[in-house]
Amino acid sequence: MAVNQVYLRLYDYNMSFAMENMKIFLSNPTEDKILLKPAFKLFGLMPKLDLNATEIHNFSRVLIETEFEIPDWFNSHYKSHDLNKS
Ligand code: HEM
Numbered sequence: 001m002a003v004n005q006v007y008l009r010l011y012d013y014n015m016s017f018a019m020e021n022m023k024i025f026l027s028n029p030t031e032d033k034i035l036l037k038p039a040f041k042l043f044g045l046m047p048k049l050d051l052n053a054t055e056i057h058n059f060s061r062v063l064i065e066t067e068f069e070i071p072d073w074f075n076s077h078y079k080s081h082d083l084n085k086s
Helices: 002-010 015-027 036-043 053-065 070-079
Strands: none
Touching: 002 015, 002 053, 036 070
């Protein structure tokens, strides 16, 4: 849910642009491309996954296009990250 929200927000709800950038990240996750800074600070850089181009495309599509049902706890948890400082 956080990946979905942050990508859509930072890429101005432009789904194809968000997807293209997520595909670039998934092809080679590096620190300079990170958008989820609080998650990165807590858990570090995610591992590079052994995915082919179709899998990268499909994962990006799911993460961008899914309309997640946001549970109540998520928003209060999310606010606790104090995102302005990240
Ligand atoms: C198919 C599997 C996975 C997909 C599609 C996926 C996708 C993503 C995407 C798109 C982001 C956002 C990157 C950003 O900050 O701009 C992200 C972040 C993250 N992922 Fe994954 N991920 C996967 C598996 C994993 C695994 C296996 C781990 C841990 C072992 C992991 C840990 C993290 C963490 C800690 C972050 C936040 C920090 C960062 O951006 O690296 N992910 N993931």
